[in-house]
Amino acid sequence: xxxxxxxxxxxxxxxxxxxxxxxxxxxxxxxxxxxxxxxxxxxxxxxxxxxxxxxxxxxxxxxxxxxxxxxxxxxxxxxxxxxxxxxxxxxxxxxxxxxxxxxxxxxxxxxxxxxxxxxxxxxxxxxxxxxxxxxxxxxxxxxxxxxxxxxxxxxxxxxxxxxxxxxxxxxxxxxxxxxxxxxxxxxxxxxxxxxxxxxxxxxxxxxxxxxxxxxxxxxxxxxxxxxxxxxxxxxxxxxxxxxxxxxxxxxxxxxxxxxxxxxxxxxxxxxxxxxxxxxxxxxxxxxxxxxxxxxxxxxxxxxxxxxxxxxxxxxxxxxxxxxxxxxxxxxxxxx
Ligand SMILES: [Zn+2]
Numbered sequence: 001x002x003x004x005x006x007x008x009x010x011x012x013x014x015x016x017x018x019x020x021x022x023x024x025x026x027x028x029x030x031x032x033x034x035x036x037x038x039x040x041x042x043x044x045x046x047x048x049x050x051x052x053x054x055x056x057x058x059x060x061x062x063x064x065x066x067x068x069x070x071x072x073x074x075x076x077x078x079x080x081x082x083x084x085x086x087x088x089x090x091x092x093x094x095x096x097x098x099x100x101x102x103x104x105x106x107x108x109x110x111x112x113x114x115x116x117x118x119x120x121x122x123x124x125x126x127x128x129x130x131x132x133x134x135x136x137x138x139x140x141x142x143x144x145x146x147x148x149x150x151x152x153x154x155x156x157x158x159x160x161x162x163x164x165x166x167x168x169x170x171x172x173x174x175x176x177x178x179x180x181x182x183x184x185x186x187x188x189x190x191x192x193x194x195x196x197x198x199x200x201x202x203x204x205x206x207x208x209x210x211x212x213x214x215x216x217x218x219x220x221x222x223x224x225x226x227x228x229x230x231x232x233x234x235x236x237x238x239x240x241x242x243x244x245x246x247x248x249x250x251x252x253x254x255x256x257x258x259x260x261x262x263x264x265x266x267x268x269x270x271x272x273x274x275x276x277x278x279x280x281x282x283x284x285x286x287x288x289x290x291x292x293x294x295x296x297x298x299x300x301x302x303x304x305x306x307x308x309x310x311x312x313x314x315x316x317x318x319x320x321x322x323x324x325x326x327x328x329x330x331x332x333x334x335x
Pocket of ligand 1 (some may be wrong): 032129131209228
C-alpha cells in the first residue's frame, strides 16, 4: 500500500514546505501515553503536530524503525544541539542506533526512548558521517555497550576536527552541553550487520556531503537512512564535493527504497523524490559558479553578491549558501 503523504508548511515562510508520510508527527494517542498535550508544532501549519512541553518525540516511520526529528536550526542554546535526525532499528536480538545527536543529553534522550520500548541491548552505533550534530553524543551509546561503526575515512576526518568541534559546541550551545572529550573509536565497516533476523546493509559512498558518508538500509522495510546525503528544508552544506555529491545521489536514486530518512528535515520522505531538492540545489550552484569562473569573476564578489540570498524552499540559506559557494569554488576552479 502506498503511504499517505501530507504537506506541512512553515507559517510566515511561504515556500518552506515538507512532504511527509502521515504519521511522521505524533498522534494524539502517543502524546497522551507520554502524559503530554497534542499541540500544533511551533511555527508550522496545522498539519504538523507535536507533544507539548518540549517532549523528546520519536516517530515509528516503519515497523521497528524509529526516528527523532532534529530541529532545523544552527546548534545553539535554544536547541541544545538537537539539530540532526537520529534513529534506531530494533531486531529480534538487538538494537542498532543510527547517529548519536549533538550532545550527551540528546543521546540520553534517544537511549531513554529505546529503553521505554525494548530491553534488547544496543549492539551498534552507526555514524553516517563525521559532523558534530550527528556524532557528539556517541559516548553515551559506547558506555551502553554499543560498538561504533563508520566509513573507513571517518576516523581520520573526525580526529583532525574533534577538538575544534568540542570547543565550538561548548561555546555556541553553552552551559549544560556536554560530550566525550575525544572521538569515538570506530570499527571497520562491515557490509551488513544482523540484529537477529533483521539485516541492515551499510553502504559506503564516494566523496559527497563529506569524505566519509555511510548509509544504512533496513532490508525488512526498505527504509534507507541516508544521513546528510539528503537534506530537506535545511539548506545542504558542502564539506566534500559538489560534483561527487551529485554523482552519489544519482547512483542512489536508482536503488529502490520505500522511504528515506534524511539527515535534516522530516523524519521520512518518499524516494527518489527526496533526492530532488538537494540535487537541484547542487546542480544550480555548480552551473552558476562555472559561469562566473568562465567570466573571470572574483570569488569574493560572488560571495558578497549572494550573502543575503533567501533561497526559496530552504531554511538557513544565509548561513550555508555563502559557505557552499566557497567550498564549491575551490573544487570547480580547477576543472
Ligand atoms: Zn552533515
